[in-house]
Amino acid sequence: MNNLDRRRFLQSASLALAGGYAQAVFGKTLGEMPTFAQRPTFKPTALFLTWQRDPTTTMTIQWIGSETDAAQRPVWYARKGSQLWRKQEYSTRRFPISDHWIFRAELTGLEPGEDYNFRIGTDSSEQQFRTMPAKDTNPIQFVSGGDSGTGAAPRHSNRLAAAQSPDFVILGGDLAYEDGEHPDRFLEFLDNYSNDCRDGQRLIPMVACIGNHEVVGGYEEGRTQAPFFYSVFDGLFPDTGYAALDFGQYMSLVFLDTNHTSPIDGAQTDWLARTLKEREDCPNVFAINHVPAYPSHRAFGTVDQPGTGAGNRKHWVPLFERYNVDAVLEHHDHTYKRTHPLLDGRPNEKGVLYLGDGSWGKIRKPTDMDNRPYLAVAAESYHVSVHRIEGRQQFHVALSDAGRVVDVCTSTKRGGTRRG
Ligand SMILES: [Fe+2]
Ligand SMILES: [Fe+2]
Secondary structure, three states: OOHHHHHHHHHHHHHHHHHHHHHHHHOOEOOOOOOOOOOOOEOOEEEEEEOOOOOOOOEEEEEEEOOOOOOOOOEEEEEOOOOOOEEEOOEEEEOOOOOOEEEEEEEOOOOOOOEEEEEEOOOEOOEEEEOOOOOOOOOEEEEEEOOOOOOHHHHHHHHHHHOOOOOEEEEEOOOOOOOOOOHHHHHHHHHHHHHHOEEOOEEOOEEEEOOHHHOOOOOOOOHHHOHHHHHHHOOOOOOOOOEEEEEOOOEEEEEOOOOOOOOOOOHHHHHHHHHHHHOOOOOOEEEEEOOOOOOOOOOOEOOOOEOOOHHHHHHHHHHHHHOOOOEEEEOOOOOEEEEOOEEOOEEOOOOEEEEEOOOOOOOOOOOOHHHOOOEEEEEOOOEEEEEEEEOOEEEEEEEEOOOOEEEEEEEEOOOOOOOO
16 A cells, blocks of 8 residues: 555545534435545526525525536535545536526534535535534624626615625515526526625525416416526425424524415415414514515505505515514515504504615606505615614614615514513
8 A cells, every 4th residue: 555545545534533423314425535626617597595404404505507507516615724534416407498407405403503515526626615503692784685686786775785794684575687598597596696795715605485477477386487596495495385493492484385385374374374373483584475465566456456465464564563573574566665653554662673674776766655554664776774683673774776774673582471
């Protein structure tokens, strides 16, 4: 055995020993010491992170390429500062209406609150991700918005979001405006996000709910009519357009489908009631949906002619109030809006906050505020929202496209006393 072989053998042996337990439990391949290229020659297209299970211990990595791109390029990952490289193979699926493929690798059994290095194969550059902490003893910070599209404005919002070094980004529908039928547009949106939403080498995970522009026809369709959204997010949404993502015991994101591929009433409302009840003791619960319960641009409607958000107001708002949802992030109207805390549509300091209204990359003039007593703020302004959870306080800060703080409000962690 020459020196090089001997060193490799010893490395492999120590890796196998160190990782033996994890290999048995988590089914990972261990013990192979990758030789990474000194100069990267491969750049994965639209490489981005998302979650399908608890963000404290998992990470889902996806990218898009030709069928032969991925065969020799598993994901290699190791905790920052460690040389214990592990390998994860992909599940693959077709990128709809194209010759491309989606490569997905879910990493599980990760350490909470840790930085990891990873690479796509051995010939691409090193990237990083961070798992969410096991507890919210330190501040948690994330960014939200909706109605992105492609082009200069959403890319500016992407970079503004990334500059906040958020743990992750939530996009509340109308992501690419590909309308379920334009693969190039969806790919461009993902690639923009991949290039823009980075904090140094760290990729910032994206979670999302479905909007009308994900769907051929927009409303009351089946999942097959939203082929692009489900092609990359069906890990979190395997059967329906709604799902909950639980961060350990301290935060839950409840994603809803405002009648795009799942009706508002019936099964989804029953699920929402169960889901919120089960999370009554969780200190931070945020609902995310696309069409707003309390619109800032479109018609609210009357009793005879229910307008935008009537279904949410009838079926979901009573549940948000009963189970003390901390804030509802809702979009679709292309403005910046914040409501007063609301109970049954009326300002009440014990009420629920509704933040939106989808101006990551699209913009419209809001309606006259005098007609909408539920609105605290409405503005024709591109914006991203920064949410910071610090102890019992939740801070919500709206940043304009100039990076200026245009609005700040706080909510308090639910104490279990604000029952509707
Ligand atoms: Fe939109
Ligand atoms: Fe929309």
